[in-house]
Amino acid sequence: MAHNDHANIGLESADIQKISDILQKYLATEIALNLKIRNYHWNVEGAMFRDLHLFFEGLYNDGAQYADEVAERIRMLGVHTHASMAEYIEMTIISEEKNISLPAMEMLANLLKDTETIIREMRKDIDIVWKMGDQGTEDFLTALIQKHEKDGWMIRSLCKNK
Ligand SMILES: [Fe+2]
Numbered sequence: 001m002a003h004n005d006h007a008n009i010g011l012e013s014a015d016i017q018k019i020s021d022i023l024q025k026y027l028a029t030e031i032a033l034n035l036k037i038r039n040y041h042w043n044v045e046g047a048m049f050r051d052l053h054l055f056f057e058g059l060y061n062d063g064a065q066y067a068d069e070v071a072e073r074i075r076m077l078g079v080h081t082h083a084s085m086a087e088y089i090e091m092t093i094i095s096e097e098k099n100i101s102l103p104a105m106e107m108l109a110n111l112l113k114d115t116e117t118i119i120r121e122m123r124k125d126i127d128i129v130w131k132m133g134d135q136g137t138e139d140f141l142t143a144l145i146q147k148h149e150k151d152g153w154m155i156r157s158l159c160k161n162k
Pocket residue numbers: 041057
C-alpha cells in the first residue's frame with residue numbers, strides 16, 4: 001500500500017506500517033479466538049453445559065466487538081484492514097481449534113492459555129507503540145489488554161475445579 005494513504009497524524013509512515021502490522025496480528029488473533037469460542041459454545045457437554053454454553057456466548061459477543069474495534073483502529077491509521085480467513089490463519093498468534101469434542105475443562109484451559117498468550121504479547125506491543133509516539137494506539141491496546149485480563153480472570157475462576 002502506498003505510504004501517502006497513511007493518515008497525516010504526526011507519525012512516521014514506516015512506523016504506521018509497523019503499528020498497523022501489530023494491529024492486523026491482533027485482528028487475526030481475535031477472529032481465531034472468536035471461532036474457537038463458538039466451537040466451545042456449540043460443542044460443550046456435561047454437567048456445566050448450561051453455564052458454559054452461556055458463558056461462551058458472552059465471551060464471543062464481547063470478542064466480536066474487540067475484533068471490530070481493532071479493525072477500525074487500523075482504518076484510523078489510514079491502512080486497509082485484512083479480511084480473509086487465509087490471512088488470519090497466517091497471522092494469528094494462537095492456534096485454531098479443530099477438535100469438536102473436547103472435555104469442558106480442556107476448553108477452559110485452552111481459552112485461559114490463549115487469553116494469557118494474548119495479554120503477554122500485547123504488553124510487549126504496548127511498549128513498542130508507546131516508543132513510536134502513537135499514544136492513540138497505546139491507549140487503545142491498554143484498554144484492550146484490560147478486557148482480556150478481565151476475561152482471563154473469569155476463565156481462570158471457572159478452571160478452579162473445587
Ligand atoms: Fe448460540
